[in-house]
Amino acid sequence: MKKKFSPGAMFLGRFNSIQSVIFAMVSMLLLGAVAIVTVISMNYTRTSVFDNSSLYTQTIIQQMNQNIDSYIDYMENISYLVSSNEDVQSYLFGEETDPEARGRILNQFKTILDSRNDILNLGIIGENGRMLINNAQRLTNPDLDIHTQEWYTNALEGSASSYLSSSHVQHIISGERPWVITLSRGIRNKSSKSENQKEGVFFIDLNYSAISELCNQSVVGNQGYAFILDADGNIVYHPQQQQLYNELQTENISLIMGTDKDTVLSGKGSAEKLYSISRSEKTGWTVVDCVRVEELLRKSNKAQSLYVLVAMGLMIVALFFSRFISRSITQPIQQLCDSMARVQEGDFSVSDVVVDSKNEIGSLTKSFNVMTHRIQDLMEQNIREQEAKRKSELKALQSQINPHFLYNTLDSIIWMAEGKKNEEVVLMTASLARLLRQSISNEDEVVSIGQEVEYARGYLTIQKMRYKDKMEFQIDVDPSILHIPLIKLVLQPVIENAIYHGLKYKESKGLLMVKGFRKNGNAVLQVIDNGVGMDQETLDHIYEKHKVNYQSNGVGVYNVQKRLQLYYGSEYGITYESEKGVGTTATITIPGNQEGQQ
């Protein structure tokens, strides 16, 4: 199982694992919760901010309306003050213009004009053509028919005590055409007989400084503004009056005039505006505060972006948290799985899984530990038993000595004794005795190469004496390998095999050589004969079990090979090379670095 690194894998683990399932579910749950809470609070904030803001705007605009009312009130007071003045009566309606009254009136006008810079003009005009405007210094417009001016005729003919005009151009002063709002008041001639007939008009022209200031004070937000409509829906004041007059800007005036509500929404999208409306009983004007909804909601947008930020933070935390949860649940399971996999492959070294939880997984792990230990014990026991079995089998094999060999040797000794060959008898008997001792009395499974070579030498001595004219032998073993341990009864069966299968059938006298040396860190023993050799077929079957040399001590090459490989491993053992008519070489290879065991 190859693990590839990927950021996804880091976070999600294997997707088909319990961990990723838990991770997915927990994180979905958490993310969903965060998202829902965020959306709800965003909506709630939006609505509440909007409600609060429109309420606030409403309060502001009502305040502004009151301010404008009291402003107009104030101007009405001035108009009342002036028009009820006796001097005005005597100046306008007297038989002749009274210069003293004129002076006093001008004084009063001067006081008013000096104290109020929002009053552009004020004056009195009589139907009889007498008029007094401002400081009486400026020329009046000689070409203007005053009766074409609404502010004049309405004040004169209307029933109300005063008349407030909408925005209009004041033409009365020659050379000036300012836009003003005019408050005019009819003046009765007290000496006249007809009570209700007004014969003069007092007027105040208001420039926009006071009104624009009042409107600017009542502005909500950076882009909000306030404007005033008269009873017919004409613009009285608007911060962009000129643009509106030139049809370059529009306000939804019909909507404002048509509604009964205090607030109306107009437009769509980013152009959506909230009109807060307040109508004045006194002036008949409609005061409107306009604010862009977008701006109104800027606070809520700020809050919303904060929510989104926090939500994103929470989501990241939630992701880590769910990863943590899923890991803490599945980590022990994962460990257990990994351990099981390794145990499955035969590695018991990691079988002790650390358990720190006491839940089901903890007890599962404990059971697993107990189980693996038990298996480990059983396997070790099994190995020990196998070993013991192998040893006893080996012993059984080694302890075998071919009775025929013993009889033949003993026969040879008898024949020699009969032939009075005392010395040979002694040598052969001594060799036999040594052979027997080594084979029977030595309990050790392993001997040294030296001992094995000596045993071979004894055996060869006997055989050479038996086949006097048939064979000769040489032993040439490197003394440095003599101490290396070697399992018993290896060399002798190979030599026996060489004699009975190689040299025995040779016409002339044969030579058998035993060589011992080191090669590539291994110890190598070679049994070389120049007998008849073997063909390939014989060579192929040489390790087979049934090829037991019945004439020998019953330990065949198969037996030797099996024991060597059992003991030293499969890369060691015995190999044969042979050529028909030339001879055979048997090579025994064992590890060369074993500790001496004598």
Place this chain on the structure above:
Amino acid sequence: MRKYRKWIAAFLIICIAGAAAGMIYYRNATGGERRLSMIYIPKVVDGTNDFWTSLILGTQMAAKEYNTEIEVMAPEEENDIEGQNRILKEAVEKQPDAILISPSSFTESDSLIQEAKDRGIKITYIDSYTEQNIQDITVATDNVEAGRQLGKFAASILEPDDQIAIVAHVKGVSTAVEREQGFRDGLGQMADNIVDVVYCDSSYEKSFKLTTELMEKYPELKMVAGMNEYSSVGAARAVKTAGAENQIQVVGVDSSQEAVQLMEKGVFKGIVVQKAFKMGYLGVEETARLLRGQNYETEIDSGCQLVTPDNMYSSEIEKLLFPFNTLKTPKTNEKGEVYP
């Protein structure tokens, strides 16, 4: 399912990155935009001429609203073609985003305007235009229509055989040519009654002089029609001075305080007023839209309106004749930008 996990992780990362980018964009979108620079070159700056005053006021108000720096550079006389070209050169050197110009000459400024255009400066024509079609935007009164309105009105107050004289401003200038053409159209058959056309070179004095000469030359003259403010006011002055306001009716194009007064006095029988404020305002507005890559119109007719003594005090006409100047008390935010 294993192979999807990479994608799921990538999707999550993209979501987070997208949300972050969105926030940043949202913050930036509410931030400021580049302040534009424009130069407006009218034919003249003259406090007595309401047409140019209103037009310049319009450009300035629109400039405040559209976050634009506008500089007005103008010759002192309306017919100063050389002076205007010199100013145009200066303006090109300043390398503004756009030059708005009311060309005095139909032909003489083309090469300079082309040069400005080659330098990447946007060109907007206000009120008049030139021979070649170099401009990006044109905002002007439909002068043929203005002339036609005046002609129709003139026809309505004249007897069939009354003699008519035209005092035009500058020979060859687009506005003069088109208004005259429209005037003749409006008069219909009575166009044959036109006895003379004279050019006052946008000077009150010359117009006064020419009109006086016309009155001497054609004793039966019943109407003088001025084709701009200078020519019509000059003509009205001459008629008033001669005390002939009852015999000779004066009609004209463009108003001023003096023109309004002369109408109150009964000298002017009708004036076709161009919507100068609107013209200036739209010129800057559309140019700003062009520069900011928004939708804009290339040809705009700002419109005109006939004013007579009967309707001159009506609210609609007052709105046109007398500018409501709120520029003195602009409402600004802390950045100095004017909000709508």
